[in-house]
Amino acid sequence: MxxxxxxxxxxxxxxxxxxxxxxxxxxxxxxxxxxxxxxxxxxxxxxxxxxxxxxxxxxxxxxxxxxxxxxxxxxxxxxxxxxxxxxxxxxxxxxxxDGIVIVVHPSNHWVNHLTVSELKKIWEPKAQGKILRWNQIRPQFPNQEIHLYGAGISSGTYDYFTEAIVGRKQASRGDYTASEDDNVLVEGISTDPMALGYFGLAYYTENKDKLKAIAIDDEKPENGTQPVVPSYQNIASGYYQPLTxxxxxxxxxxxxxxxxxxxxxxxxxxxxxxxxxxxxxxxxxxxxxxxxxxxxxxxxxxxxxxxxxxxxxxxxxxxxxxxxxxxxxxxx
Known part of the structure; x- marks a missing residue:
């Protein structure tokens, strides 16, 4: 405080x-x-x-x-x-x-974008104890543990993310590092090469030198076929969906x-x-x-x-x- x-x-x-x-x-x-x-x-x-x-x-x-x-x-x-x-x-x-930004460690060379379906596969409740390795998301990803970081259950980011990605508010796996303090998440992801997590744009912007942002494909043809990065312009225009x-x-x-x-x-x-x-x-x-x-x-x-x-x-x-x-x- x-x-x-x-x-x-x-x-x-x-x-x-x-x-x-x-x-x-x-x-x-x-x-x-x-x-x-x-x-x-x-x-x-x-x-x-x-x-x-x-x-x-x-x-x-x-x-x-x-x-x-x-x-x-x-x-x-x-x-x-x-x-x-x-x-x-x-x-x-x-x-x-704001845009909720999906981030990984900067040494992560195998993922540059994810689809909403892939994010749902990672974060939905039934993924708990089952989706534990990167190659379960895509076969070409490494056979390494995936370490997840995200908002705590008292966070509005948690509510918004689960509704936008999983389809129902507060529907999430529970086996991840959770915090209402985004600085805790930044610290965890920036020191963990196997990490993937999410938080608000300002915390990514402030820590760009030690995080890597992932583009998102919302899989809706009317919004284009290319994954969209969480940039200032894309958030202002509403193009970064569904996480604006x-x-x-x-x-x-x-x-x-x-x-x-x-x-x-x-x-x-x-x-x-x-x-x-x-x-x-x-x-x-x-x-x-x-x-x-x-x-x-x-x-x-x-x-x-x-x-x-x-x-x-x-x-x-x-x-x-x-x-x-x-x-x-x-x-x-």
Whole structure:
């Protein structure tokens, strides 16, 4: 956890409560960069940022323990229900685009691309204890153990990856090195020649010299026949599929009555485009930031994402749709 200026227990120079942020390790670098810039303008503010994973962060957020939750996926109906039961109204704001990057050790010379079917074969639940060697993915790969690294079960990256690759959220083999801290995954893969893993673009960008990114073939003819690398341009254009996704912050509505909180959220949306680039992610279109700021200023609470929302619906359209305030059915 990063602490700016003061801790929960120390005395702060201003009378307002600290801005407490937790949640996704993927969104963490963005919130950290925004906080650092914000404090240059408002040096007396206290900001604390943790990274419990999207799900772990929502547990705290919906109990009213934090001000903002960083999230690498939309809030679920179960989490909406938890927030509603605890009287926590929230404002949902997109802040960036990310690509989940498949990475191996740089000494890996045998794999340059994988198909979605091959990734599913590696990661689906029935692969546990069975798909253990590289040549089980393709016969021409070496007869060597494959060592897997990936997001922990409290991570929004875990939810998104399993749904996009396996076809069902949280459907994954369990015999792999898991962590909600992407730096742990970077360290593991960068020191293991037999490794394969996944995490957000910023962590790959920051560690390009000790990782190798793998191109992905989504096997959909309408998207072309060539595997696509997780580049800035391919993520911005939506060409890197199915592993391009939006990133969010969720803000407690009752805390926005405090000028410091409101100013921080405005600052976040007004400067996200530049700061997102600096930490290695892809900014959203300007219109999306404009709509998100309007949504915040009008204090539009709830989520624009349904249980079965289509991922190809543009954020510009979603941000003008009615919100959902509670869950009527439990998520899978």
């Amino acid at each position: 990063i602490w700016f200026l003061c801790t929960f227990l120390s005395a702060c120079s201003n009378s307002s409560q600290p801005i407490l942020i937790d949640g996704s390790s993927t969104v963490y670098p963005v919130s950290e960069a925004v906080a650092e810039e914000f404090l240059k303008h408002y040096p007396d503010v206290s900001i604390a940022i943790g990274e419990s994973g999207t799900g772990g962060g929502f547990d705290k957020f919906c109990r009213g323990e934090t001000t903002i939750n960083d999230a690498s996926r939309p809030i679920t109906s179960t989490e909406r229900k938890q927030c509603q039961q605890n009287g926590v109204e929230f404002i949902e704001l997109p802040v960036a685009l 996704r939006p990133e969010f912050i969720y803000v407690r509505n009752d805390r926005t009555q405090q000028p410091t909180i409101a100013n921080f959220v405005r600052f976040y949306l007004q400067h996200a485009s530049q700061l997102v680039r600096e930490v290695g992610y892809v900014p959203l279109p300007d219109q999306v930031y404009t709509l998100a700021l309007k949504r915040f200023e009008q204090r539009q609470t709830g989520s624009v994402f349904t249980r079965n929302h289509r991922k190809d619906v543009p954020l510009e359209k979603l941000l003008t749709t009615p919100t959902i305030h509670e869950a009527h059915t439990k998520d899978n």
